[in-house]
Amino acid sequence: MLLDGVQVTVSVALCSMALALVCGLLGAWGKLSSNKLAHTTAQTYTTVIRGVPELILILIVYYGTPTLIQNSLEAYGIDIIIDINPFLAGFMTLGVIYGAFATEVFRGAYHAVPKGQIEAAKAIGMSRMLLARRVLLPQMWRFALPGLGNVWMVLIKATALISVIQLPELLRNSDIAARAVRMPFTFYFAASLYYLAIVTVSMLLQKRAETWAARGVRRA
Protein backbone atom coordinates (compact mmCIF):
# COMPACT_ATOMS: atom_id res chain seq x y z
CA MET A 1 0.00 0.00 0.00
CA LEU A 2 2.80 2.39 0.86
CA LEU A 3 4.64 1.30 -2.25
CA ASP A 4 1.56 2.13 -4.33
CA GLY A 5 1.71 5.51 -2.68
CA VAL A 6 5.37 5.90 -3.56
CA GLN A 7 4.50 5.19 -7.18
CA VAL A 8 1.79 7.87 -7.23
CA THR A 9 4.05 10.33 -5.42
CA VAL A 10 6.87 9.82 -7.89
CA SER A 11 4.59 10.06 -10.92
CA VAL A 12 2.95 13.25 -9.65
CA ALA A 13 6.40 14.66 -8.96
CA LEU A 14 7.72 13.72 -12.41
CA CYS A 15 4.70 15.20 -14.20
CA SER A 16 4.92 18.38 -12.12
CA MET A 17 8.63 18.66 -12.79
CA ALA A 18 8.08 18.36 -16.54
CA LEU A 19 5.45 21.09 -16.37
CA ALA A 20 7.70 23.17 -14.11
CA LEU A 21 10.50 22.98 -16.67
CA VAL A 22 8.17 24.19 -19.42
CA CYS A 23 6.79 26.99 -17.22
CA GLY A 24 10.31 27.83 -16.11
CA LEU A 25 11.66 28.16 -19.64
CA LEU A 26 8.66 30.23 -20.70
CA GLY A 27 8.96 32.36 -17.57
CA ALA A 28 12.68 32.93 -18.03
CA TRP A 29 12.11 33.80 -21.67
CA GLY A 30 9.44 36.29 -20.57
CA LYS A 31 11.63 37.81 -17.89
CA LEU A 32 14.54 38.28 -20.28
CA SER A 33 12.36 39.45 -23.12
CA SER A 34 12.36 43.10 -24.13
CA ASN A 35 8.64 42.80 -24.83
CA LYS A 36 6.89 44.76 -22.05
CA LEU A 37 3.84 42.51 -21.89
CA ALA A 38 5.84 39.27 -21.70
CA HIS A 39 8.11 40.78 -19.08
CA THR A 40 5.29 42.03 -16.88
CA THR A 41 3.40 38.74 -17.15
CA ALA A 42 6.46 36.72 -16.13
CA GLN A 43 7.27 39.14 -13.31
CA THR A 44 3.72 38.97 -11.94
CA TYR A 45 3.74 35.20 -12.25
CA THR A 46 6.86 34.69 -10.13
CA THR A 47 5.92 37.42 -7.65
CA VAL A 48 2.46 36.06 -6.95
CA ILE A 49 3.37 32.38 -6.89
CA ARG A 50 6.29 32.83 -4.55
CA GLY A 51 4.28 34.96 -2.16
CA VAL A 52 1.38 32.58 -1.60
CA PRO A 53 1.49 29.24 0.25
CA GLU A 54 1.26 26.12 -1.93
CA LEU A 55 -1.65 24.79 0.11
CA ILE A 56 -3.79 27.85 -0.66
CA LEU A 57 -3.00 27.53 -4.38
CA ILE A 58 -3.86 23.83 -4.38
CA LEU A 59 -7.16 24.58 -2.65
CA ILE A 60 -7.92 27.36 -5.13
CA VAL A 61 -7.26 25.12 -8.11
CA TYR A 62 -9.00 22.02 -6.76
CA TYR A 63 -12.08 23.60 -5.22
CA GLY A 64 -12.07 27.00 -6.87
CA THR A 65 -11.83 26.17 -10.57
CA PRO A 66 -14.90 23.90 -10.76
CA THR A 67 -17.05 26.45 -8.91
CA LEU A 68 -15.71 29.27 -11.02
CA ILE A 69 -16.57 27.40 -14.21
CA GLN A 70 -19.95 26.32 -12.86
CA ASN A 71 -20.81 29.83 -11.73
CA SER A 72 -19.85 31.38 -15.01
CA LEU A 73 -21.74 28.73 -16.99
CA GLU A 74 -24.75 29.25 -14.76
CA ALA A 75 -24.90 32.82 -15.96
CA TYR A 76 -25.53 31.42 -19.43
CA GLY A 77 -28.18 29.07 -18.15
CA ILE A 78 -26.08 25.91 -18.28
CA ASP A 79 -26.25 23.87 -15.12
CA ILE A 80 -23.58 21.20 -14.78
CA ILE A 81 -21.36 19.84 -12.07
CA ILE A 82 -17.68 19.65 -12.78
CA ASP A 83 -15.17 17.65 -10.79
CA ILE A 84 -11.45 17.93 -11.20
CA ASN A 85 -9.34 14.86 -10.94
CA PRO A 86 -7.05 15.32 -7.89
CA PHE A 87 -4.05 13.98 -9.82
CA LEU A 88 -4.56 16.55 -12.54
CA ALA A 89 -5.23 19.39 -10.10
CA GLY A 90 -2.22 18.39 -8.01
CA PHE A 91 0.31 18.12 -10.75
CA MET A 92 -0.92 21.23 -12.56
CA THR A 93 -0.70 23.32 -9.40
CA LEU A 94 2.68 22.00 -8.33
CA GLY A 95 4.00 22.35 -11.87
CA VAL A 96 2.92 25.96 -12.09
CA ILE A 97 4.24 26.75 -8.59
CA TYR A 98 7.65 25.21 -9.13
CA GLY A 99 7.74 26.70 -12.62
CA ALA A 100 8.11 30.03 -10.85
CA PHE A 101 11.15 28.74 -8.98
CA ALA A 102 12.55 27.16 -12.14
CA THR A 103 12.13 30.53 -13.86
CA GLU A 104 14.64 32.08 -11.46
CA VAL A 105 17.01 29.15 -11.96
CA PHE A 106 16.91 29.44 -15.75
CA ARG A 107 17.28 33.20 -15.60
CA GLY A 108 20.41 32.81 -13.50
CA ALA A 109 21.71 30.13 -15.88
CA TYR A 110 21.19 32.43 -18.86
CA HIS A 111 23.24 35.14 -17.21
CA ALA A 112 25.98 32.60 -16.52
CA VAL A 113 26.54 31.97 -20.24
CA PRO A 114 29.45 34.23 -21.27
CA LYS A 115 28.25 37.23 -23.30
CA GLY A 116 31.12 36.81 -25.79
CA GLN A 117 29.77 33.46 -26.94
CA ILE A 118 26.37 34.95 -27.72
CA GLU A 119 28.01 37.79 -29.65
CA ALA A 120 30.21 35.33 -31.52
CA ALA A 121 27.21 33.23 -32.48
CA LYS A 122 25.38 36.29 -33.73
CA ALA A 123 28.49 37.41 -35.61
CA ILE A 124 28.63 34.20 -37.60
CA GLY A 125 25.01 34.73 -38.53
CA MET A 126 23.16 32.20 -36.39
CA SER A 127 19.43 32.74 -36.25
CA ARG A 128 17.92 33.21 -32.78
CA MET A 129 16.54 29.68 -32.74
CA LEU A 130 19.86 28.19 -33.73
CA LEU A 131 21.63 30.35 -31.16
CA ALA A 132 19.31 29.09 -28.46
CA ARG A 133 19.62 25.47 -29.58
CA ARG A 134 23.36 25.25 -30.15
CA VAL A 135 24.85 27.78 -27.73
CA LEU A 136 22.45 28.82 -24.99
CA LEU A 137 20.45 25.75 -24.04
CA PRO A 138 23.31 23.21 -23.87
CA GLN A 139 25.22 25.47 -21.49
CA MET A 140 22.24 26.75 -19.53
CA TRP A 141 21.40 23.16 -18.81
CA ARG A 142 24.70 22.69 -17.02
CA PHE A 143 24.45 25.93 -15.04
CA ALA A 144 20.85 25.21 -14.15
CA LEU A 145 21.35 21.63 -12.94
CA PRO A 146 22.16 22.36 -9.26
CA GLY A 147 19.25 24.79 -9.02
CA LEU A 148 16.86 22.41 -10.76
CA GLY A 149 17.98 19.63 -8.43
CA ASN A 150 16.97 21.84 -5.54
CA VAL A 151 13.59 22.56 -7.10
CA TRP A 152 13.07 18.82 -7.54
CA MET A 153 13.86 18.11 -3.87
CA VAL A 154 11.41 20.74 -2.67
CA LEU A 155 8.83 19.50 -5.15
CA ILE A 156 9.08 15.90 -3.94
CA LYS A 157 8.31 17.08 -0.44
CA ALA A 158 5.54 19.36 -1.64
CA THR A 159 3.69 16.40 -3.19
CA ALA A 160 2.70 15.47 0.37
CA LEU A 161 0.32 18.43 0.25
CA ILE A 162 -1.76 16.75 -2.43
CA SER A 163 -2.90 14.26 0.20
CA VAL A 164 -5.15 17.12 1.33
CA ILE A 165 -7.19 16.75 -1.86
CA GLN A 166 -7.44 12.98 -1.36
CA LEU A 167 -5.03 11.78 -4.00
CA PRO A 168 -3.86 8.33 -2.85
CA GLU A 169 -0.17 9.26 -2.75
CA LEU A 170 2.35 8.18 -0.12
CA LEU A 171 1.16 10.31 2.78
CA ARG A 172 -2.54 9.76 2.12
CA ASN A 173 -2.05 6.00 1.94
CA SER A 174 -0.06 5.90 5.16
CA ASP A 175 -2.79 8.04 6.70
CA ILE A 176 -5.41 5.48 5.72
CA ALA A 177 -3.24 2.62 6.96
CA ALA A 178 -2.46 4.42 10.21
CA ARG A 179 -6.13 4.96 10.94
CA ALA A 180 -7.04 1.40 10.06
CA VAL A 181 -4.61 -0.23 12.48
CA ARG A 182 -4.31 2.66 14.93
CA MET A 183 -0.57 2.90 14.69
CA PRO A 184 -0.06 6.46 13.48
CA PHE A 185 3.56 6.81 14.50
CA THR A 186 4.69 3.61 12.81
CA PHE A 187 3.06 4.44 9.51
CA TYR A 188 3.96 8.12 9.33
CA PHE A 189 7.51 7.23 10.25
CA ALA A 190 7.60 4.60 7.50
CA ALA A 191 6.26 7.19 5.06
CA SER A 192 8.95 9.64 6.12
CA LEU A 193 11.61 6.99 5.48
CA TYR A 194 10.24 6.46 1.98
CA TYR A 195 10.46 10.21 1.34
CA LEU A 196 14.00 10.14 2.69
CA ALA A 197 14.83 7.30 0.32
CA ILE A 198 13.41 9.16 -2.69
CA VAL A 199 15.36 12.27 -1.74
CA THR A 200 18.59 10.32 -1.24
CA VAL A 201 18.29 8.57 -4.60
CA SER A 202 17.56 11.93 -6.23
CA MET A 203 20.66 13.40 -4.61
CA LEU A 204 22.85 10.63 -6.00
CA LEU A 205 21.33 10.94 -9.46
CA GLN A 206 21.78 14.71 -9.34
CA LYS A 207 25.45 14.33 -8.52
CA ARG A 208 25.91 11.96 -11.46
CA ALA A 209 23.99 14.25 -13.78
CA GLU A 210 26.19 17.15 -12.72
CA THR A 211 29.41 15.28 -13.42
CA TRP A 212 27.98 14.15 -16.73
CA ALA A 213 26.95 17.69 -17.69
CA ALA A 214 30.35 19.04 -16.68
CA ARG A 215 32.32 16.44 -18.63
CA GLY A 216 33.45 19.09 -21.12
CA VAL A 217 34.72 21.50 -18.49
CA ARG A 218 38.43 21.73 -17.85
CA ARG A 219 39.43 21.61 -14.22
CA ALA A 220 42.60 22.77 -12.64
Next chain:
Amino acid sequence: MSDIIDIIWDSLPRMLNGILLTIELTAFSVALGLALAVPLALLYIAKNPLLFLPVRTFVFYFRGTPLLVQIFLIYYGSGQFVDALKEVGLWTYFREPYFCAVLSLTLNTAAYTAYILRGAIENVPFGEVEAARACGMSRSLLYRRIILPLAFRMALPAYTNEVVFLFQATSLVSIITLLDLTGVARIIVARSFAVYEIYITAAVLYLIVTYVMLWGFRKLEHWWSGHLRARTDMGEGFTAR
Protein backbone atom coordinates in the same frame (compact mmCIF):
# COMPACT_ATOMS: atom_id res chain seq x y z
CA MET B 1 -20.37 41.60 -7.97
CA SER B 2 -21.49 43.43 -4.85
CA ASP B 3 -22.33 40.21 -3.02
CA ILE B 4 -18.79 39.00 -3.65
CA ILE B 5 -17.47 42.14 -1.99
CA ASP B 6 -19.98 41.64 0.85
CA ILE B 7 -18.77 38.09 1.50
CA ILE B 8 -15.15 39.18 1.53
CA TRP B 9 -15.88 42.23 3.69
CA ASP B 10 -17.86 40.18 6.22
CA SER B 11 -15.19 37.53 6.57
CA LEU B 12 -12.28 39.95 6.69
CA PRO B 13 -12.24 40.38 10.51
CA ARG B 14 -12.06 36.60 11.02
CA MET B 15 -9.36 36.32 8.41
CA LEU B 16 -7.33 39.05 10.06
CA ASN B 17 -7.63 37.08 13.31
CA GLY B 18 -6.35 34.08 11.41
CA ILE B 19 -3.38 35.94 10.06
CA LEU B 20 -2.50 37.03 13.59
CA LEU B 21 -2.22 33.36 14.58
CA THR B 22 -0.18 32.70 11.44
CA ILE B 23 2.24 35.50 12.34
CA GLU B 24 2.36 34.37 15.97
CA LEU B 25 3.23 30.79 14.98
CA THR B 26 5.89 32.06 12.58
CA ALA B 27 7.41 34.37 15.19
CA PHE B 28 7.57 31.66 17.88
CA SER B 29 9.03 29.02 15.59
CA VAL B 30 11.53 31.40 14.01
CA ALA B 31 12.77 32.59 17.40
CA LEU B 32 12.98 29.11 18.93
CA GLY B 33 14.34 27.61 15.73
CA LEU B 34 17.12 30.17 15.48
CA ALA B 35 18.05 29.67 19.13
CA LEU B 36 18.32 25.92 18.46
CA ALA B 37 20.06 26.32 15.11
CA VAL B 38 23.16 28.12 16.41
CA PRO B 39 24.36 25.32 18.72
CA LEU B 40 23.27 22.75 16.13
CA ALA B 41 25.35 24.44 13.43
CA LEU B 42 28.39 24.44 15.73
CA LEU B 43 27.88 20.76 16.52
CA TYR B 44 27.37 20.03 12.82
CA ILE B 45 30.93 21.08 12.06
CA ALA B 46 32.42 19.52 15.20
CA LYS B 47 35.27 17.07 14.67
CA ASN B 48 34.00 14.47 17.12
CA PRO B 49 31.63 11.97 15.43
CA LEU B 50 29.72 11.58 18.70
CA LEU B 51 28.79 15.23 18.41
CA PHE B 52 28.23 15.63 14.69
CA LEU B 53 26.57 12.32 13.82
CA PRO B 54 23.35 12.85 15.80
CA VAL B 55 23.10 16.45 14.62
CA ARG B 56 23.73 15.54 10.99
CA THR B 57 21.13 12.76 11.17
CA PHE B 58 18.63 15.19 12.66
CA VAL B 59 19.30 17.80 9.96
CA PHE B 60 19.21 15.19 7.18
CA TYR B 61 15.93 13.76 8.43
CA PHE B 62 14.15 17.08 8.85
CA ARG B 63 15.42 18.48 5.55
CA GLY B 64 14.64 15.28 3.67
CA THR B 65 11.05 14.69 4.73
CA PRO B 66 7.95 16.84 4.07
CA LEU B 67 6.91 19.19 6.86
CA LEU B 68 3.40 17.81 6.66
CA VAL B 69 4.70 14.34 7.54
CA GLN B 70 6.61 15.81 10.47
CA ILE B 71 3.48 17.56 11.72
CA PHE B 72 1.46 14.33 11.42
CA LEU B 73 4.23 12.37 13.09
CA ILE B 74 4.23 14.69 16.10
CA TYR B 75 0.50 15.42 16.36
CA TYR B 76 -1.07 12.07 15.44
CA GLY B 77 2.02 9.94 16.00
CA SER B 78 2.26 10.93 19.65
CA GLY B 79 -1.14 9.26 20.10
CA GLN B 80 0.59 5.92 19.86
CA PHE B 81 2.54 6.67 23.03
CA VAL B 82 -0.23 8.12 25.16
CA ASP B 83 0.58 5.98 28.20
CA ALA B 84 4.29 6.67 28.12
CA LEU B 85 3.70 10.39 27.58
CA LYS B 86 1.13 10.49 30.38
CA GLU B 87 3.64 8.92 32.71
CA VAL B 88 6.18 11.68 32.15
CA GLY B 89 3.44 14.31 32.16
CA LEU B 90 3.95 15.45 28.59
CA TRP B 91 0.62 14.26 27.20
CA THR B 92 -1.15 17.53 28.07
CA TYR B 93 1.24 19.24 25.66
CA PHE B 94 1.13 16.73 22.84
CA ARG B 95 -2.66 16.73 22.93
CA GLU B 96 -2.66 20.39 21.94
CA PRO B 97 -2.44 21.06 18.19
CA TYR B 98 -0.91 24.46 18.97
CA PHE B 99 2.01 22.91 20.84
CA CYS B 100 2.55 20.26 18.18
CA ALA B 101 2.47 22.87 15.44
CA VAL B 102 5.06 25.06 17.13
CA LEU B 103 7.21 22.03 17.94
CA SER B 104 7.27 20.68 14.40
CA LEU B 105 7.73 24.09 12.79
CA THR B 106 10.56 24.83 15.23
CA LEU B 107 12.38 21.57 14.62
CA ASN B 108 11.93 21.95 10.87
CA THR B 109 13.27 25.48 10.70
CA ALA B 110 16.06 24.64 13.16
CA ALA B 111 17.30 21.94 10.80
CA TYR B 112 17.19 24.19 7.73
CA THR B 113 18.74 27.13 9.57
CA ALA B 114 21.51 25.00 11.05
CA TYR B 115 22.34 23.82 7.54
CA ILE B 116 22.43 27.40 6.21
CA LEU B 117 24.52 28.57 9.17
CA ARG B 118 27.08 25.84 8.91
CA GLY B 119 27.59 26.74 5.27
CA ALA B 120 28.18 30.35 6.27
CA ILE B 121 30.52 29.41 9.13
CA GLU B 122 32.62 27.31 6.80
CA ASN B 123 32.84 30.24 4.39
CA VAL B 124 34.20 32.73 6.91
CA PRO B 125 37.50 33.84 5.33
CA PHE B 126 40.34 31.97 6.97
CA GLY B 127 42.45 35.12 7.15
CA GLU B 128 40.03 36.63 9.65
CA VAL B 129 40.20 33.56 11.85
CA GLU B 130 43.96 33.52 11.63
CA ALA B 131 44.19 37.20 12.52
CA ALA B 132 41.94 36.68 15.52
CA ARG B 133 44.07 33.77 16.68
CA ALA B 134 47.20 35.84 16.21
CA CYS B 135 45.65 38.44 18.52
CA GLY B 136 45.37 35.72 21.10
CA MET B 137 41.59 35.33 21.11
CA SER B 138 40.26 32.28 22.89
CA ARG B 139 38.01 29.95 20.93
CA SER B 140 34.80 31.22 22.47
CA LEU B 141 35.82 34.84 21.94
CA LEU B 142 36.79 34.01 18.35
CA TYR B 143 33.36 32.55 17.72
CA ARG B 144 31.53 35.32 19.52
CA ARG B 145 33.33 38.26 18.00
CA ILE B 146 34.49 37.10 14.57
CA ILE B 147 33.00 33.92 13.17
CA LEU B 148 29.36 34.13 14.23
CA PRO B 149 28.77 37.80 13.35
CA LEU B 150 30.35 37.27 9.93
CA ALA B 151 28.46 34.05 9.39
CA PHE B 152 25.15 35.65 10.34
CA ARG B 153 25.66 38.38 7.81
CA MET B 154 26.61 35.95 5.08
CA ALA B 155 23.68 33.69 5.91
CA LEU B 156 21.10 36.48 5.93
CA PRO B 157 19.89 36.23 2.30
CA ALA B 158 19.40 32.46 2.58
CA TYR B 159 17.87 32.87 6.02
CA THR B 160 15.40 35.42 4.66
CA ASN B 161 14.21 32.78 2.21
CA GLU B 162 13.90 30.25 5.01
CA VAL B 163 11.75 32.60 7.12
CA VAL B 164 9.49 33.33 4.16
CA PHE B 165 9.16 29.60 3.47
CA LEU B 166 8.35 28.94 7.10
CA PHE B 167 5.74 31.70 7.10
CA GLN B 168 4.04 30.06 4.14
CA ALA B 169 4.47 26.61 5.60
CA THR B 170 2.43 27.62 8.66
CA SER B 171 -0.59 27.20 6.38
CA LEU B 172 -0.16 23.45 6.94
CA VAL B 173 -1.22 23.73 10.58
CA SER B 174 -4.77 24.25 9.33
CA ILE B 175 -4.74 20.52 8.63
CA ILE B 176 -4.38 19.76 12.32
CA THR B 177 -7.42 21.95 13.07
CA LEU B 178 -5.64 25.18 14.02
CA LEU B 179 -7.42 28.33 12.90
CA ASP B 180 -4.66 30.18 11.15
CA LEU B 181 -5.43 32.17 8.01
CA THR B 182 -5.79 29.02 5.89
CA GLY B 183 -7.85 27.30 8.59
CA VAL B 184 -10.22 30.25 8.88
CA ALA B 185 -10.52 30.45 5.10
CA ARG B 186 -11.37 26.75 4.90
CA ILE B 187 -14.10 27.10 7.52
CA ILE B 188 -15.63 30.13 5.83
CA VAL B 189 -15.55 28.29 2.49
CA ALA B 190 -17.22 25.23 3.98
CA ARG B 191 -20.07 27.43 5.23
CA SER B 192 -20.49 29.92 2.43
CA PHE B 193 -19.33 28.03 -0.68
CA ALA B 194 -17.61 31.21 -1.81
CA VAL B 195 -14.60 29.13 -2.74
CA TYR B 196 -12.38 31.23 -4.93
CA GLU B 197 -13.43 34.60 -3.45
CA ILE B 198 -12.28 33.60 0.02
CA TYR B 199 -9.17 31.67 -1.01
CA ILE B 200 -8.02 34.47 -3.26
CA THR B 201 -8.53 36.97 -0.44
CA ALA B 202 -6.43 34.72 1.79
CA ALA B 203 -3.79 34.49 -0.93
CA VAL B 204 -3.66 38.29 -1.20
CA LEU B 205 -3.23 38.60 2.57
CA TYR B 206 -0.36 36.08 2.50
CA LEU B 207 1.17 37.95 -0.41
CA ILE B 208 1.06 41.27 1.45
CA VAL B 209 2.65 39.89 4.62
CA THR B 210 5.31 38.05 2.60
CA TYR B 211 6.40 41.17 0.78
CA VAL B 212 6.32 43.29 3.93
CA MET B 213 8.62 40.70 5.51
CA LEU B 214 10.94 40.69 2.50
CA TRP B 215 11.07 44.47 2.63
CA GLY B 216 11.98 44.35 6.32
CA PHE B 217 14.75 41.82 5.75
CA ARG B 218 16.12 43.91 2.88
CA LYS B 219 16.30 46.89 5.24
CA LEU B 220 18.09 44.75 7.81
CA GLU B 221 20.56 43.54 5.22
CA HIS B 222 21.17 47.09 4.04
CA TRP B 223 21.75 48.32 7.58
CA TRP B 224 23.90 45.34 8.49
CA SER B 225 26.27 45.69 5.55
CA GLY B 226 26.54 49.47 5.73
CA HIS B 227 30.30 49.45 6.26
CA LEU B 228 30.78 47.32 3.15
CA ARG B 229 29.12 49.72 0.74
CA ALA B 230 30.85 52.43 -1.22
CA ARG B 231 30.05 55.90 0.05
CA THR B 232 27.48 57.69 -2.01
CA ASP B 233 26.93 60.82 0.07
CA MET B 234 30.09 62.72 -0.65
CA GLY B 235 28.19 65.99 -0.99
CA GLU B 236 27.20 68.15 1.95
CA GLY B 237 29.07 67.89 5.20
CA PHE B 238 32.11 66.57 3.44
CA THR B 239 33.44 69.96 2.41
CA ALA B 240 36.84 70.75 3.85
CA ARG B 241 36.79 72.88 6.93
